[in-house]
């Protein structure tokens with residue numbers, strides 16, 4: 306048992322390595338668009354991706370993200386970013402833009418003003434202090450006098466690490482129903498693959514925005530998000546029970562016709578977690594009808610490790 310838990314720790318890997326980059330080479334003037342894949346979207350609000358024929362307003366290409374006079378453009382990360390880099394400038398001397406960035410708890414982590422004459426390179430965020438929100442306020446100017454951002458790149462700060470896999474590397478599944486090595490799943494179910502648990506949001510207790518997402522499980526079945534304080538790898542039902550001391554029930558989630566579902570409750574409240582604690586999570590789902598690989602009628606996703614912060 307000690308040995309399997311140890312190998313699971315060695316195999317810990319980011320749950321959802323992600324990020325992206327855009328030069329805003331498209332037109333979207335309705336005040337909202339999102340980039341990236343749910344649940345890890347980046348939302349751009351109250352400004353426009355567009356081309357206005359002023360070539361000095363594009364850091365590259367022929368389009369940029371522009372905030373009109375009197376408006377405040379907002380960029381929101383559903384999962385905070387450990388690194389954000391972009392270019393910022395004002396269209397004219399009267400634009401007087403103000404740029405601010407905030408961490409998941411709402412603390413100001415960057416503040417700066419735009420300039421008319423040149424692009425300024427903006428780069429902030431870290432693993433310890435990720436970026437959850439950016440505001441670009443165009444204080445002055447008319448509606449055709451823009452504060453501008455272009456060539457925007459972000460790297461997400463993954464809130465959870467994958468642990469306790471059902472592919473045999475964390476210990477054998479109960480009836481040789483191991484999933485494909487490297488797939489990052491739990492033990493095989495009647496669906497023919499293992500189920501996955503992913504997390505979005507932040508590990509901030511103050512923000513309390515962590516959310517869990519199940520996929521590849523049995524359709525139209527109830528499932529239970531469980532939490533524990535100690536990592537293990539114990540054959541149980543058709544899968545591996547990954548945590549204990551104790552194993553606590555956090556929330557019941559009903560899976561949809563795709564075998565997917567997400568938590569909706571406060572994990573901080575339901576899990577009673579505090580900053581500085583490490584907790585392990587897993588989804589236990591029904592796989593009934595006598596057709597599950599080991600015949601017990603339920604199974605587990607792989608595990609996730611979350612290190613809770615302020």
Ligand SMILES: [Ca+2]
Nearest residue numbers: 328365366368
């Ligand atoms: Ca561009």
